[in-house]
Amino acid sequence: MKKLTALLLALTLLLTSTAFAAETSATYSEAPSITAAGTYGKVEDRLPTAEDIFVSTQDATGGDLAIGTYGGTINLVGGGGSWDLSRPMLETIIRRSTDGSYYPNVIKSYEYSDDYTVWTFHLREGMKWSDGDDFNADDITFWYYMCHLSNFDTKKSWTALIDKETENYAKLTKVDDYTVTWTFDTAKYPADFIENGDFKWCWAPSHWLGDLIPSSIYVENEYWPDTGLTDEQVLANALAKGIDKATIKDLGKAAAYNCWNIGGLPTLNSFVLRAGETNSSSVCHLDRNVYYWKVDGAGQQLPYCDGIVYTKTSEDGQDQLMFRSGEVDILTVNMSDIASILSDMGDAAYLRTFSSTDWGAVPVTFNYTHKDSNYATLFNNINFRHAISIAVDRTELSQLLFDGFLEPGQSAPQLGNFGYDEEWIHQWTEYDPETAKSLLAECGLVMGSDGFYDFADGSDFLLTFYGYLDSGAVDQYPILEKYYNAVGIKTAWKEYEMAAYDIEIDNNDWTAVIQPHTNIGGLSMSDRPAPFVPIIQSAEWYGDFGTWYGTKGANGVEPTGDMAKLLEIYEKWASTPSTEEREAYNLEVYEIHKANQWTIAYLQSEGNYNLVTSSLKNYPEDLVWADLYMYANIVHYETLYKAE
Numbered sequence: 001m002k003k004l005t006a007l008l009l010a011l012t013l014l015l016t017s018t019a020f021a022a023e024t025s026a027t028y029s030e031a032p033s034i035t036a037a038g039t040y041g042k043v044e045d046r047l048p049t050a051e052d053i054f055v056s057t058q059d060a061t062g063g064d065l066a067i068g069t070y071g072g073t074i075n076l077v078g079g080g081g082s083w084d085l086s087r088p089m090l091e092t093i094i095r096r097s098t099d100g101s102y103y104p105n106v107i108k109s110y111e112y113s114d115d116y117t118v119w120t121f122h123l124r125e126g127m128k129w130s131d132g133d134d135f136n137a138d139d140i141t142f143w144y145y146m147c148h149l150s151n152f153d154t155k156k157s158w159t160a161l162i163d164k165e166t167e168n169y170a171k172l173t174k175v176d177d178y179t180v181t182w183t184f185d186t187a188k189y190p191a192d193f194i195e196n197g198d199f200k201w202c203w204a205p206s207h208w209l210g211d212l213i214p215s216s217i218y219v220e221n222e223y224w225p226d227t228g229l230t231d232e233q234v235l236a237n238a239l240a241k242g243i244d245k246a247t248i249k250d251l252g253k254a255a256a257y258n259c260w261n262i263g264g265l266p267t268l269n270s271f272v273l274r275a276g277e278t279n280s281s282s283v284c285h286l287d288r289n290v291y292y293w294k295v296d297g298a299g300q301q302l303p304y305c306d307g308i309v310y311t312k313t314s315e316d317g318q319d320q321l322m323f324r325s326g327e328v329d330i331l332t333v334n335m336s337d338i339a340s341i342l343s344d345m346g347d348a349a350y351l352r353t354f355s356s357t358d359w360g361a362v363p364v365t366f367n368y369t370h371k372d373s374n375y376a377t378l379f380n381n382i383n384f385r386h387a388i389s390i391a392v393d394r395t396e397l398s399q400l401l402f403d404g405f406l407e408p409g410q411s412a413p414q415l416g417n418f419g420y421d422e423e424w425i426h427q428w429t430e431y432d433p434e435t436a437k438s439l440l441a442e443c444g445l446v447m448g449s450d451g452f453y454d455f456a457d458g459s460d461f462l463l464t465f466y467g468y469l470d471s472g473a474v475d476q477y478p479i480l481e482k483y484y485n486a487v488g489i490k491t492a493w494k495e496y497e498m499a500a501y502d503i504e505i506d507n508n509d510w511t512a513v514i515q516p517h518t519n520i521g522g523l524s525m526s527d528r529p530a531p532f533v534p535i536i537q538s539a540e541w542y543g544d545f546g547t548w549y550g551t552k553g554a555n556g557v558e559p560t561g562d563m564a565k566l567l568e569i570y571e572k573w574a575s576t577p578s579t580e581e582r583e584a585y586n587l588e589v590y591e592i593h594k595a596n597q598w599t600i601a602y603l604q605s606e607g608n609y610n611l612v613t614s615s616l617k618n619y620p621e622d623l624v625w626a627d628l629y630m631y632a633n634i635v636h637y638e639t640l641y642k643a644e
Helices: 008-024 032-037 137-148 206-212 231-240 248-256 318-324 335-348 373-379 382-390 394-402 433-442 473-486 498-506 544-550 561-574 579-596 631-635
Strands: 054-056 073-077 094-096 102-104 109-112 118-122 171-176 179-183 271-273 283-288 294-296 307-311 330-333 349-356 361-366 462-468 490-496 512-514 599-603 608-613 623-625
Touching: 073 318, 073 330, 137 171, 137 179, 137 206, 137 248, 206 231, 206 248, 231 248, 318 330, 318 335, 330 335, 335 349, 335 608, 361 382, 361 394, 361 473, 373 382, 382 433, 382 599, 394 473, 394 599, 462 473, 462 498, 473 490, 473 512, 490 498, 561 579, 623 631
Parallel strands: 054 294, 073 307, 349 623, 462 490, 462 512
Antiparallel strands: 094 102, 109 118, 118 179, 171 179, 271 283, 283 307, 330 608, 349 608, 361 512, 361 599
């Protein structure tokens, strides 16, 4: 076995933790409110063994954390979505920094065999669930065999745990109380396992969920016997624990997947939803986990704050009023509102900007596998995409949609992102309607008597754009329509509820899209490769090309040319253990996108903006808003503290 030592940050954090434990002889302190309660025992008894404690000394950017003080509540708005409550406190297998590196988090360390078929996870000895029960390898085997392979959590499709060649699931083995191994038939490289964006956790509280697993979904295994419980008995047991679900599927997704939304369910997170509450509560209280397994550089058990409170708002502008009055500590705002709020609040608030990983704003893409060959041929002609791009005055578009705040730009990695290319960001962005008309003619379109282009065979060319409710496309379409009409392209608009829209896309019954549901781009392929390469039916820009690959050619349209080259590079990317090689392949994929420009964007991306009350400390600068970082989770809320 060999240790994974390629990442300097991971090594630094591990050494810091070990050194701290040795120097302090396990001398730790806790929040005064815990001491005053007098019911939880000594802090040393609630933490892992000294050498296994996680010591937080740096934020996600690599900056040093200030030693904080205890007390106070972090007040937020929202919290009603499936993932909202998880963002400030969810703990995962690994944790990432903004430079793309990562390090062990819930697990103490991991290693892999020389042939990459066996991965070993080492847990933190003495670590506990939020109710004080021991966290150990049994909670891993319970999750895998009772919750995951049974599909109780509804996520059995996680590719990280499936052998790519044989399609068999990994064999999980308990080596001892604090060690487990995952064994695959063939090599399982980091890109497809530990770095996989879906493999966020691999544990569940066996002591709490044991009577919620029905016999009807049991998967034979060597560690856990069949519960013998009927579906009806399980649903009754769940109701007794405050979980009211009508079906086993609903129960499993709530208890074994979106578990942070159930008050009182044991967790490893820094904050725990209060018993009796759910994410549908009008006010959600997330209380400090008194058994949390991280400390700061001075040995103080984290988190610093007593809790997080989410308040739901029902009126437009209510959240801003609450922030101005001091009732809210962190507020996500639009770019256009920043100046006025900061002007009014002065030193009482500060701004934090998250870099966007979106590849531009106001994106449009086309169905390259359209059922009508006239459309498919046209869209696959690069001159058409070039014409669509330069047919729009981006400066005026920004003024009309964003009060001029967003700069003209193209669908490409944005400033500060992996693969940023200044030439690419300005590719085909100069407004030139006359050249656009010439390019359309070169595509074989013929100007009709009505002033709009037709196909060469005389059939009408109607560029119908599809969109879904609340995407913003309904406001963007009329402006784009004006520009497209001006160069001879007749357009139409169709808007759907999200579910109906997805059906149109999945059935390949669409022509073009504004604001795709799954846009091209993202942090990098290490986040999720599907937005960049056509491997599943996911992103609109490749449509049924992805269906073909995802179904092994059973359905969809076989990619050719550069679209096929993306798949060739992807397979090389997924089959190498080398981080450097994967980055090189990632850049090759980007070069192909630059040469083809399958998606057109008209403006550079808008960032994500948070206004923060000045009393809240340790909130980092220069963060990145991305799914890989679980969005607000990259702030590391457990390290935030309040001080005047």
